[in-house]
Amino acid sequence: MNPPLLEVNSLRTYFNTPAGLSRAVDGVSFALLPGETMAIVGESGSGKSITALSIMQLVPEPAGFIESGTIQFNGKDLLDLTWEQMRSIRGRQISMIFQEPMTSLNPVFTIGFQIREAMLTHGKYRGDAATARAHSLLERVGMNSPDKVLRQYPHELSGGMRQRVMIAIALANEPQLLLADEPTTALDVTIQAQILTLLRDLQRDTGMSMLLITHDLGIVSQVADKVAVMYAGQIVEQAPTRDLLSNPHHPYTQGLIASLPSRSRRGNALFTLEGVVPPPTRWPGGCRFHDRCSKRMEICNTQMPSTTSQGEYRSVRCHLYPSAEAVTSQEPTR
Amino acid sequence: MIGYLIRRLLYSIPILIGVCFLTFVLFYMTASPTEIARRNLSAKNPTAQQIKDWEHQHGYDKPKWQQFVDTTEGLFLLRLGRSDSVKGERVMTRIKESWFPSFEIALLSFTAAITINLSLALVVAYFRGTYLDIYGTSLCVFMMSVTYLVYIIGGQFVFGRLLKLTPVAGFLPGWESLRFAFLPVVVAVISGMGASVRQFRTFMLDEMNQDYVRTARAKGVSEAQVLFKHVLKNAAIPVLTTSVQAIPGLFLGSILLESFFNIPGLGNYLVDAINSQDFAVVRAMVFIGALVTIFGYILTDISYALVDKRVRLE
Ligand SMILES: Nc1ncnc2c1ncn2[C@@H]1O[C@H](COP(=O)(O)OP(=O)(O)O)[C@@H](O)[C@H]1O
Ligand SMILES: [Mg+2]
Numbered sequence: 001m002n003p004p005l006l007e008v009n010s011l012r013t014y015f016n017t018p019a020g021l022s023r024a025v026d027g028v029s030f031a032l033l034p035g036e037t038m039a040i041v042g043e044s045g046s047g048k049s050i051t052a053l054s055i056m057q058l059v060p061e062p063a064g065f066i067e068s069g070t071i072q073f074n075g076k077d078l079l080d081l082t083w084e085q086m087r088s089i090r091g092r093q094i095s096m097i098f099q100e101p102m103t104s105l106n107p108v109f110t111i112g113f114q115i116r117e118a119m120l121t122h123g124k125y126r127g128d129a130a131t132a133r134a135h136s137l138l139e140r141v142g143m144n145s146p147d148k149v150l151r152q153y154p155h156e157l158s159g160g161m162r163q164r165v166m167i168a169i170a171l172a173n174e175p176q177l178l179l180a181d182e183p184t185t186a187l188d189v190t191i192q193a194q195i196l197t198l199l200r201d202l203q204r205d206t207g208m209s210m211l212l213i214t215h216d217l218g219i220v221s222q223v224a225d226k227v228a229v230m231y232a233g234q235i236v237e238q239a240p241t242r243d244l245l246s247n248p249h250h251p252y253t254q255g256l257i258a259s260l261p262s263r264s265r266r267g268n269a270l271f272t273l274e275g276v277v278p279p280p281t282r283w284p285g286g287c288r289f290h291d292r293c294s295k296r297m298e299i300c301n302t303q304m305p306s307t308t309s310q311g312e313y314r315s316v317r318c319h320l321y322p323s324a325e326a327v328t329s330q331e332p333t334r
Numbered sequence: 335m336i337g338y339l340i341r342r343l344l345y346s347i348p349i350l351i352g353v354c355f356l357t358f359v360l361f362y363m364t365a366s367p368t369e370i371a372r373r374n375l376s377a378k379n380p381t382a383q384q385i386k387d388w389e390h391q392h393g394y395d396k397p398k399w400q401q402f403v404d405t406t407e408g409l410f411l412l413r414l415g416r417s418d419s420v421k422g423e424r425v426m427t428r429i430k431e432s433w434f435p436s437f438e439i440a441l442l443s444f445t446a447a448i449t450i451n452l453s454l455a456l457v458v459a460y461f462r463g464t465y466l467d468i469y470g471t472s473l474c475v476f477m478m479s480v481t482y483l484v485y486i487i488g489g490q491f492v493f494g495r496l497l498k499l500t501p502v503a504g505f506l507p508g509w510e511s512l513r514f515a516f517l518p519v520v521v522a523v524i525s526g527m528g529a530s531v532r533q534f535r536t537f538m539l540d541e542m543n544q545d546y547v548r549t550a551r552a553k554g555v556s557e558a559q560v561l562f563k564h565v566l567k568n569a570a571i572p573v574l575t576t577s578v579q580a581i582p583g584l585f586l587g588s589i590l591l592e593s594f595f596n597i598p599g600l601g602n603y604l605v606d607a608i609n610s611q612d613f614a615v616v617r618a619m620v621f622i623g624a625l626v627t628i629f630g631y632i633l634t635d636i637s638y639a640l641v642d643k644r645v646r647l648e
Contacts, residue, residue, distance in 0.1 A: 100545050103544065106549070107546070107642075107644060108641070108642065117553065121559075122554060155644045169549075
């Protein structure tokens with residue numbers, strides 16, 4: 001079996017906030033193989049974006065910092081790199097696209113400038129070659145008149161078009177890994193499907209790995225090979241997409257699936273998960289999901305479950321699934 | 335663009351008429367033509383007839399509305415008329431004589447201030463959060479809290495008296511004028527520095543938090559390029575607009591600066607006219623001030639549209 005391209009281990013990313021220490025990402029571990037697409041799913045505020053920004057080492061400073069963990073990329077820990085070494089990886093081996101296409105492009109530079117800049121920064125393509133590649137990238141992401149778009153400013157494009165431009169920028173240096181943070185959330189439903197299909201096709205064509213972050217479990221089956229479900233700064237369940245959708249283990253995953261519109265039985269009211277993700281400055285003691293859980297037991301109030309493996313490809317963090325050999329050691333309950 | 339300009343010029347007509355009206359009303363609330371006539375004729379202990387003649391000669395005997403219409407019409411046609419003082423010289427002649435010192439000092443302090451303040455703001459923004467930033471910003475607040483007078487008198491004392499580098503006050507034409515302009519320019523730049531650097535720094539830091547900065551970093555762009563290319567070009571928009579807005583004020587000359595340095599500029603001319611209740615001059619200068627201000631705002635809008643592609647003048 002191939003060694004993983006990306007292996008995140010016990011990643012903890014915290015923020016110093018006026019309300020106290022915010023443990024936004026609190027012990028996240030997963031691995032991504034070359035050419036594989038993994039989705040990270042979870043409600044808003046569960047720490048998905050911060051996980052991706054931690055990989056890029058672009059956590060908002062000075063409040064945010066990576067407290068501990070390792071992020072192995074091609075076998076090397078990114079957290080050991082200097083800022084300059086990390087800079088040569090950003091946009092070249094790891095690219096990222098964001099949730100807000102309307103504001104993610106610089107308003108005072110042309111699209112052509114911004115795509116070319118991604119290439120010129122790393123020197124992989126220069127001069128006319130960079131211009132030609134910018135043109136063909138725009139074509140590849142489905143822009144109708146690339147020549148015109150190269151000369152346009154962001155405000156002249158719609159949200160969907162801007163997200164296509166962001167994708168073109170991300171792909172400019174043929175990265176090995178694309179981090180896509182809710183790339184369709186801000187877009188119209190019809191455009192969402194187009195962008196998602198585009199990302200899937202691009203991933204297949206280039207063979208890159210992709211980490212697709214979304215709060216919508218409904219879209220993962222079209223794109224992702226496997227899914228990690230995130231809640232309160234931790235991954236609570238990981239499984240191949242089909243297994244996860246057909247046989248969810250964690251009560252939180254079950255709740256997410258039950259509340260998908262497509263899954264609701266005709267005539268039945270749509271299931272909704274009660275409550276919201278608690279603030280990361282005050283995670284609940286015991287299992288962090290216990291006060292919203294329909295299958296809560298006595299132990300859930302006091303003891304945080306550890307992650308246990310369920311077969312070769314699955315793992316779950318829930319007291320309902322105890323295992324002789326726990327994957328990670330007992331977490332302290334705070 | 336053309337349509338926009340025409341519309342702005344049309345809008346400015348009622349504004350200018352309003353300015354003229356206010357000046358007119360305020361003048362009659364604080365002075366009467368008889369008093370002014372007496373003052374200008376006082377050496378000869380004027381008779382009632384002399385006062386009448388004077389009022390007739392300067393048009394103060396007509397009905398008030400007629401005076402207002404006549405003077406306002408003159409101003410709009412840029413026929414600024416003659417001063418009410420004994421010499422009765424043409425206002426336009428005096429403006430032609432005294433615009434240059436004001437303009438020279440304004441131009442020099444404007445370019446020096448924007449270059450120096452922007453560079454300093456870039457430095458503190460680049461080192462944001464470090465001691466340099468903290469001490470720099472504190473120094474700005476300190477400089478803002480010191481009154482203008484301290485800079486004027488301190489500058490005159492240090493440069494003029496102690497170091498004898500520059501004249502303490504006064505003005506000469508030609509190249510010589512640079513020697514005299516130096517100190518007022520330094521004072522103008524330093525007195526505005528604290529507020530400007532702090533404001534420009536805020537503009538940059540606001541931009542630093544924008545999403546496009548995160549995108550640039552995600553592309554691997556270096557911090558220097560993020561600041562000097564991405565952020566600077568965006569921050570240039572508010573920097574430019576606040577700076578262009580300051581031009582009218584500069585052009586009319588800082589009244590305080592010109593009187594302290596005894597510079598024969600427009601500001602000084604206006605002060606003298608106010609002191610001697612020379613309504614004809616005050617009227618003309620206030621009108622020109624309003625004109626320059628309106629022109630400044632149009633210039634601001636145009637410069638805005640030039641740097642920010644999202645802005646369309648319609
Ligand atoms: N700049 C920040 N300063 C302080 N806390 C932050 C900041 N950004 C994110 N957080 C915290 O991290 C938590 C997780 O954020 P995020 O990863 O954006 O969630 P998600 O992407 O899953 O919606 C948020 O609830 C918030 O409290
Ligand atoms: Mg997010």
